[in-house]
Amino acid sequence: MESAPASPVGAEPARPRPGRPRSERARKAILDAATEVLFNEGFDALTAEGVAQRAGVSKATIYRWWPSKAAVAVDAFVLAVQPQVPDRDVGDVRRELADPALVQLRLYRDTPVGTALASLVAAGQSDPEVADALRTRWLGPRRAQALHAVTRAKERGQLRSDVDGEVVLDLIFGPIYYRLMTGHAPLDDSLVGVLVDALLHGLAPDGRLPA
Amino acid sequence: MESAPASPVGAEPARPRPGRPRSERARKAILDAATEVLFNEGFDALTAEGVAQRAGVSKATIYRWWPSKAAVAVDAFVLAVQPQVPDRDVGDVRRELADPALVQLRLYRDTPVGTALASLVAAGQSDPEVADALRTRWLGPRRAQALHAVTRAKERGQLRSDVDGEVVLDLIFGPIYYRLMTGHAPLDDSLVGVLVDALLHGLAPDGRLPA
Amino acid sequence: MESAPASPVGAEPARPRPGRPRSERARKAILDAATEVLFNEGFDALTAEGVAQRAGVSKATIYRWWPSKAAVAVDAFVLAVQPQVPDRDVGDVRRELADPALVQLRLYRDTPVGTALASLVAAGQSDPEVADALRTRWLGPRRAQALHAVTRAKERGQLRSDVDGEVVLDLIFGPIYYRLMTGHAPLDDSLVGVLVDALLHGLAPDGRLPA
């Protein structure tokens, strides 16, 4: 799904091929237009025709560089949403887990990112490539960061070392995505608190909770 | 969204109105056809035209009773998937919470119900009525049942009484739906175990876990 | 096409048959409703459903008594438009031919009858029964009347006796219907004058015309 890299990973510095070079202007215009629609109206208001028109670009140019409109959407999404919180070792499991979770939760609740992401996850149900791209380019990086915190917590003895770190991540992110996708309850800040409490101490009533 | 009930809730026993009665045959054929497509190919392979043809019914008949193909899909889904586990008071929080969760997890993993549900949640992102119907007719009932178990656990002193029961449900179902929708990891039985462990005792390494 | 006579030709006076008698109210309501639509909006704005609703009648009742909506329309048309000018022997070909032609021309020009008739002739192109009914019940009677005048004119020696009377009628009515159906020119009164002039004296310039 990842398509049309502006600068390929192991890029030779400007290895020029014959023919007219790709228009950087067009690439940006397409992504901008897609971003705007995706974040304001959601994925399925996003039509190739609409993006082309808005970007002042021909449909063919879109399909020359992306295999489908879904691919454009994922690219647009990932590029538009910057990673927010750098992972730092602060010695405190609680903060290292809760902080990034809270940042994401607020991002989904307070900005159009939530709607956009939800509509992409939705699109992923019928388009495996979208699902894949989303996992690789959005979920993956965010989980990887959180996984570091989990690993450090284990090393510090703050978390059982026999528990699969991946599952721990699911316990944190699961409820957030669940609310995002089903909308049965709002994404309150408090959710993260309870989440981490449960994770660390359980919710049984025996006073092991922090003050 | 709930449309065209076979027998209304407080239904008088066969109060016949003038006019040709609704064809029970057509109703069933439509729902059967929709179910078949939905469970085998997912929501967006489901077309009104296809259902009509498969059911030997005219498109107009579908639209007479359901406002959109999405409404048909939800009806078909809910009617096809029967509640599996009755809620009983067995005195054990662990089992009362884990058992229904496990049943659902396996249902989503081992049968086409998972795909169907995922595609409906997806459809809900762009169709608020689908989202609503899904909450009311699928998520709601299942959460209500689990909520009883949570309430009993609080009464027995097995769960902190100051924690919002709804949030507890999110901690249980969230990770399951998260995996279902994003597919980043399979729906292993073990997930439920860790889930409930965390919920009750936390995952900190202090031996408070059950043998 | 002629259907559902209110009182059959050789009608026995109220020979009561078993069962509920036909509702005269329904019959009239249907024809009235059809008339209203036909004359105001034309034949193809006339729908069976619309007539039924307007008449407070069920569609089945319409189709029990008329074979198609076209049949209803023809009935409605013929019943609504009364014959206007009685044929009388006044000794003057010119008046005997021109007067009824002028009456018809004005009827088509100044009342909704024109539009209704045109739309029925149109319907007749694809429905032979409509065409037939129209010939039998509308064109026929009017031609028959005019034919009497033609016959009298021949007897009086005012018209060549070797000319087919039917063709004479076509010369009179043809131009009127032509303008009615194609609308390339309005139905001016003067048309009839020229028509009859030509018929009797020709349009060659030799002074044989009346003062």
Add this chain to the structure above:
Amino acid sequence: MESAPASPVGAEPARPRPGRPRSERARKAILDAATEVLFNEGFDALTAEGVAQRAGVSKATIYRWWPSKAAVAVDAFVLAVQPQVPDRDVGDVRRELADPALVQLRLYRDTPVGTALASLVAAGQSDPEVADALRTRWLGPRRAQALHAVTRAKERGQLRSDVDGEVVLDLIFGPIYYRLMTGHAPLDDSLVGVLVDALLHGLAPDGRLPA
């Protein structure tokens, strides 16, 4: 109504516009298909879906170039039926008027053109654009030609100069269209003879008729 001309009247020779050029193949296939249906089964057996399928063309392509199926039909009709008789000055009113009339009469009687034309005139009753297109593109040209003959006849002193030429045309074409549309009598060749006799000399019995 006139749509999508193959080559505009005052066309610059091959002024290429940007974009994929219109498919001549599709244009022809559509018109051919429409012609075939129109002439064999009449206008209201003509469906956009049918034409599309028969022409191996998508429905959208039809609607891109014609505003309605009626517009396609008129185009198909006019293109399929070539003008048959050139107007020439032969000095003889009788022939100059009777010949084209006879050609048209036979065309309507002996070929499917009659049915097709009748069904288009019919369609014109409910679709003003069809009526208009028909007047402009079919009736008009044929009347214009005949009008020249009438004008010449006036100049030669063979026809009264105070009579509206347009009305003369109605006297000729009216009866033909009348029979075509109502079908009360066949389109015999003899009709034209009587028609022109009447026009020139009248049908009064005074021996002014030609041998």
Add this chain to the structure above:
DNA sequence: AGATAAGCGAGACGGTACGTCCAGTCTTTAC
């Protein structure tokens, strides 16, 4: 300088499904 090789905007194309509409028929209960 010319040949060659893309990229690009424009916009037409075949296809598929949408949701609507109406004809004419059928199936009930009510009179």
Add this chain to the structure above:
DNA sequence: GTAAAGACTGGACGTACCGTCTCGCTTATCT
């Protein structure tokens, strides 16, 4: 038996996008 109510099949309507295609033109490198 007839009426009213109203559900049913069937099939066309015109619209909206999809992803592909074919143009003429532009912008580069390669010879």
